[in-house]
Amino acid sequence: xxxxxxxxxGKPASADVENRTLLVQLLREKLGLTGTHVGxxxxxxxxxxxxxxxxxxxxxxxxxxxxxDANITTVEGLATDGxxxxxxxxxxxxxxxQCGFCTPGMLMSALDLVQQNPDPSEREIREWLExxxxxxxxxxxxxxxxxxxxxxxxxxxxxxx
Amino acid sequence: xxxxxxxxGASVRRKEDLRFLTGRGMYVDDVARPGQLYAxxxxxxxxxxxxxxxxxxxAAKADGVIxxxxxxxxxxxxxxxxxxxxxxxxxxxxxxxxxxHPPLAIGRVRYxxxxxxxxxxxxxxxxxDAAELIDVEYRPLPAVASITxxxxxxxxxxxxxxxxxxxxxxELGDKAATDAAFQKAYKVARIELVNNRLIPNAMEPRxxxxxxxxxxxxxxxxxxxxNPHVIRLLMGAFVLHIPESKxxxxxxxxxxxxxxxxxxxxxxxxxxWAAGKxxxxxxxxxxxxxxxxxxxxxxxxxxxxxLALDKDGKFLGLRVxxxxxxxxxxxxxxxxIPTYLYATLLAGVYTTPAIYCEVRAxxxxxxxxxxxxxxxxxEATYLLERLVDVAAxxxxxxxxxxxxxxxxxxxxxxxxxxxxxxxxxxxxxxTLDQALKASDWAGFPKRREEARRRGxxxxxxxxxxxxxxxxxxxxxxxxxxxxxxxxxxAEVRVHPTGTVTVFTGCHSHGxxxxxxxxxxxxEGLGIPIENVEVVHGDTAKIPxxxxxxxxxxxxxxxxxxxxxxxxxxxxxxxIAAHLLEAAEADxxxxxxxxxxxxxxxxxxxxxxxxxxxxxxxxxxxxxEPGLDETxxxxxxxxxxxxxxxxxxxxxxxxxxxxxxxxxxAVDDVGRVINPMIVxxxxxxxxxQGIGQALLESCVYDQSGQLLTGSMMDYTxxxxxxxxxxxxxxxxxxxxxxxxxxxGCGEVGAIGSPPAVINxxxxxxxxxxxxxxxxxATPLRIWQTIRNAQPAQxxx
Numbered sequence: 038x039x040x041x042x043x044x045x046x047g048k049p050a051s052a053d054v055e056n057r058t059l060l061v062q063l064l065r066e067k068l069g070l071t072g073t074h075v076g077x078x079x080x081x082x083x084x085x086x087x088x089x090x091x092x093x094x095x096x097x098x099x100x101x102x103x104x105x106d107a108n109i110t111t112v113e114g115l116a117t118d119g120x121x122x123x124x125x126x127x128x129x130x131x132x133x134x135q136c137g138f139c140t141p142g143m144l145m146s147a148l149d150l151v152q153q154n155p156d157p158s159e160r161e162i163r164e165w166l167e168x169x170x171x172x173x174x175x176x177x178x179x180x181x182x183x184x185x186x187x188x189x190x191x192x193x194x195x196x197x198x
Numbered sequence: 199x200x201x202x203x204x205x206x207g208a209s210v211r212r213k214e215d216l217r218f219l220t221g222r223g224m225y226v227d228d229v230a231r232p233g234q235l236y237a238x239x240x241x242x243x244x245x246x247x248x249x250x251x252x253x254x255x256x257a258a259k260a261d262g263v264i265x266x267x268x269x270x271x272x273x274x275x276x277x278x279x280x281x282x283x284x285x286x287x288x289x290x291x292x293x294x295x296x297x298x299h300p301p302l303a304i305g306r307v308r309y310x311x312x313x314x315x316x317x318x319x320x321x322x323x324x325x326x327d328a329a330e331l332i333d334v335e336y337r338p339l340p341a342v343a344s345i346t347x348x349x350x351x352x353x354x355x356x357x358x359x360x361x362x363x364x365x366x367x368x369e370l371g372d373k374a375a376t377d378a379a380f381q382k383a384y385k386v387a388r389i390e391l392v393n394n395r396l397i398p399n400a401m402e403p404r405x406x407x408x409x410x411x412x413x414x415x416x417x418x419x420x421x422x423x424x425n426p427h428v429i430r431l432l433m434g435a436f437v438l439h440i441p442e443s444k445x446x447x448x449x450x451x452x453x454x455x456x457x458x459x460x461x462x463x464x465x466x467x468x469x470x471w472a473a474g475k476x477x478x479x480x481x482x483x484x485x486x487x488x489x490x491x492x493x494x495x496x497x498x499x500x501x502x503x504x505l506a507l508d509k510d511g512k513f514l515g516l517r518v519x520x521x522x523x524x525x526x527x528x529x530x531x532x533x534x535i536p537t538y539l540y541a542t543l544l545a546g547v548y549t550t551p552a553i554y555c556e557v558r559a560x561x562x563x564x565x566x567x568x569x570x571x572x573x574x575x576x577e578a579t580y581l582l583e584r585l586v587d588v589a590a591x592x593x594x595x596x597x598x599x600x601x602x603x604x605x606x607x608x609x610x611x612x613x614x615x616x617x618x619x620x621x622x623x624x625x626x627x628x629t630l631d632q633a634l635k636a637s638d639w640a641g642f643p644k645r646r647e648e649a650r651r652r653g654x655x656x657x658x659x660x661x662x663x664x665x666x667x668x669x670x671x672x673x674x675x676x677x678x679x680x681x682x683x684x685x686x687x688a689e690v691r692v693h694p695t696g697t698v699t700v701f702t703g704c705h706s707h708g709x710x711x712x713x714x715x716x717x718x719x720x721e722g723l724g725i726p727i728e729n730v731e732v733v734h735g736d737t738a739k740i741p742x743x744x745x746x747x748x749x750x751x752x753x754x755x756x757x758x759x760x761x762x763x764x765x766x767x768x769x770x771x772x773i774a775a776h777l778l779e780a781a782e783a784d785x786x787x788x789x790x791x792x793x794x795x796x797x798x799x800x801x802x803x804x805x806x807x808x809x810x811x812x813x814x815x816x817x818x819x820x821x822e823p824g825l826d827e828t829x830x831x832x833x834x835x836x837x838x839x840x841x842x843x844x845x846x847x848x849x850x851x852x853x854x855x856x857x858x859x860x861x862x863a864v865d866d867v868g869r870v871i872n873p874m875i876v877x878x879x880x881x882x883x884x885x886q887g888i889g890q891a892l893l894e895s896c897v898y899d900q901s902g903q904l905l906t907g908s909m910m911d912y913t914x915x916x917x918x919x920x921x922x923x924x925x926x927x928x929x930x931x932x933x934x935x936x937x938x939x940x941g942c943g944e945v946g947a948i949g950s951p952p953a954v955i956n957x958x959x960x961x962x963x964x965x966x967x968x969x970x971x972x973x974a975t976p977l978r979i980w981q982t983i984r985n986a987q988p989a990q991x992x993x
Binding site: 055057065066069070071072073074075076077078079081082084111112113115116121125128129130132134135136137138139140141144159160162163164166167169170171172173174175176177178179180 | 218
């Protein structure tokens with residue numbers, strides 16, 4: 038067992054883990070953060086995407102011990118003071134989810150895209166989602182949601198400036 | 199009153215989304231029971247082998263291991279086999295061959311993934327590690343995976359009771375009349391095709407937790423199911439012999455199903471039984487690799503079909519012969535899919551007077567095959583809509599014209615088909631017209647020319663489909679071999695302060711029932727949608743249920759809710775009559791108010807519910823207190839959604855790469871309750887249909903090994919593989935259910951594959967290509983073009 042410590046959703050967290058423990062296992066099984074999902078075993082589906090030090094990472098493909106001192110954000114950390122993040126709101130307004138299983142990974146992935154490209158085109162969004170699978174929506178409304186979420190985030194930034 | 203924005207017809211944002219968006223959903227794998235153990239299931243690496251010996255002694259002694267069980271241990275407890283829910287009779291009247299299906303294999307394994315043993319340990323890692331210590335002596339047997347190989351003389355035999363690996367050899371329709379139609383045909387269009395085998399791949403892998411309370415003797419199963427009551431019935435009555443009163447089945451949030459989570463699976467029985475043995479909760483969650491080799495697969499037909507035409511292009515007769523793969527065992531509803539959900543749809547939207555279909559269902563050394571989104575109807579639609587295009591070519595007729603000429607006319611409803619169904623309503627010209635317009639069909643030649651200048655082959659394809667939903671009138675299903683009823687159940691509980699909880703026997707795993715059903719109740723009882731909660735998935739809370747599949751949730755489940763609301767209103771009128779000192783016959787209910795007709799004397803629903811639960815001033819001698827009504831709704835007929843899908847593709851002839859550049863769906867799903875949700879259902883279905891047409895295929899090698907066993911090998915549609923999907927509806931009302939609804943969950947997956955393939959064949963027309971099988975991958979298209987080129991050069 039190895040002790041790991043990191044910041045998760047702004048709060049310090051630590052746990053004893055086996056060296057083979059994946060970040061997603063630490064989150065789900067030790068810390069009760071079950072919003073992050075496991076949909077495959079080959080790093081294809083993206084249901085487990087979280088942010089590690091601000092970038093999207095598949096938490097099934099990184100060991101917990103690699104995240105010592107890292108700053109982790111999961112889907113549980115997006116809403117603040119009971120208010121949904123604009124990207125969450127956009128998914129809700131645009132019916133960007135059905136069964137909800139891929140949704141946390143879609144949100145975390147979308148936020149990394151918008152961080153790098155505040156105004157992505159439909160093509161750019163579809164290509165960015167290479168590593169996120171959804172079986173319910175046909176992606177149509179996910180793409181719409183991300184466009185709307187990006188626009189809301191640009192609007193919020195402009196208002197703040 | 200202003201018009202409602204939360205009732206029937208409103209695109210209400212979904213009530214369930216908040217928990218999913220914030221990571222607060224509760225899927226089965228999110229559940230952690232105190233003291234829970236973990237199960238790992240050892241699966242056969244062989245497609246077919248004798249189990250000569252299983253030695254679990256080393257594994258049982260490994261660190262953290264609590265128990266290891268095999269089929270022999272389950273047999274000692276008289277555990278039964280997984281039952282099949284639909285009995286089919288062969289042409290000669292003999293019953294289908296129904297082999298045993300023990301949850302853990304006994305004596306022999308019959309596909310890669312068949313369950314051999316279960317290890318139960320303190321951690322999943324310990325269980326998985328210990329499984330490597332189980333010493334299994336397999337004696338491999340010859341195996342067969344493909345349907346066409348399985349029926350060859352001398353093929354490996356999978357079941358002694360099923361000679362030639364045939365489960366049944368079934369027929370539907372009038373053979374003599376059909377043969378006579380072919381006798382007088384001016385032309386015959388013919389097609390041979392494969393409906394490719396698919397792996398459902400809901401994003402949430404299956405999971406199950408068994409829990410046993412030694413003090414009460416109660417069992418609980420948490421499971422990823424589309425129909426928890428059905429699982430309770432099947433597992434309780436046939437497999438584990440636990441009475442319903444001692445067995446709770448709970449399917450909380452479920453991450454997609456598409457059919458694959460209908461069936462009673464071995465793992466559900468294994469963890470429930472094992473929890474009783476070890477007296478602690480036992481949890482199993484599939485790894486995706488296990489999903490590939492243990493979730494029931496879909497489709498897998500090989501079909502020959504012929505259409506007889508007169509000299510005007512009218513369809514005279516249709517003759518279909520299909521081989522259907524059932525896999526190694528009979529999954530719960532496997533046997534009705536290639537029969538009553540397939541051949542009954544072969545009239546399509548056409549007036550073909552004579553139809554005959556024979557289906558031979560075949561065992562192979564593969565994962566069991568069962569319903570996958572559309573289930574039988576996509577197979578029927580694909581063959582019919584491909585064949586109609588062939589017929590148009592044979593007759594030198596326009597593809598649209600030949601369809602119109604043969605459509606069932608608008609004034610012909612109710613329309614009795616020659617293959618058992620009676621369509622209640624539809625307007626096939628309207629959906630076609632609307633789709634032609636929305637897709638700018640007329641402008642296509644210009645777009646083709648523009649693409650040609652860019653070096654691309656552009657094609658357009660159409661499909662005018664019909665399907666049968668709202669499964670099912672129980673007496674008809676029973677007469678056809680169903681071993682269960684197919685009604686639905688709803689309880690509408692009005693609480694004392696006027697809020698409402700609805701308990702439904704359907705199950706939402708993405709469909710948005712918590713919103714759509716709440717809209718029905720908000721509209722029906724005249725209360726704000728915020729005051730309505732919908733409960734599903736728990737046999738401990740819900741009276742009964744048959745679950746969600748076959749696009750039945752609104753047509754059958756929604757109708758049950760309407761019936762329960764009707765009872766609430768009827769009782770409410772009696773209470774109101776008492777409170778208002780009026781005759782019951784004079785009470786009207788509208789917009790949430792009980793009013794004495796022609797007066798301004800009224801009581802709100804909340805006054806009535808309060809009186810019902812605090813019955814101080816109440817007609818106790820005639821009426822029970824409380825306002826809580828249950829209804830069971832058995833549909834009078836199937837519903838018949840229909841419509842038109844148009845696909846436009848561009849092919850790069852140098853690489854075979856295909857892009858779906860436009861997709862238009864115009865569907866008649868009856869009355870639309872929430873347009874946003876309907877559009878989402880259609881878009882999702884279309885993406886699965888495009889997946890089948892272009893990308894997805896389950897591949898076994900000759901020896902029976904599963905080659906597409908991961909998401910690295912099996913092509914799931916990604917965001918860049920599908921276009922924006924234009925969706926519109928044209929409504930004709932269902933005539934026999936109270937809402938006029940038909941169902942929208944499967945239309946996308948049913949209508950789209952032939953539209954896409956017909957578009958590809960249209961694009962390849964310059965090469966003289968008339969045929970290509972699904973999936974039309976870049977390689978297959980490239981090869982088709984290469985093979986065709988010499989022919990073209992010779993012309």
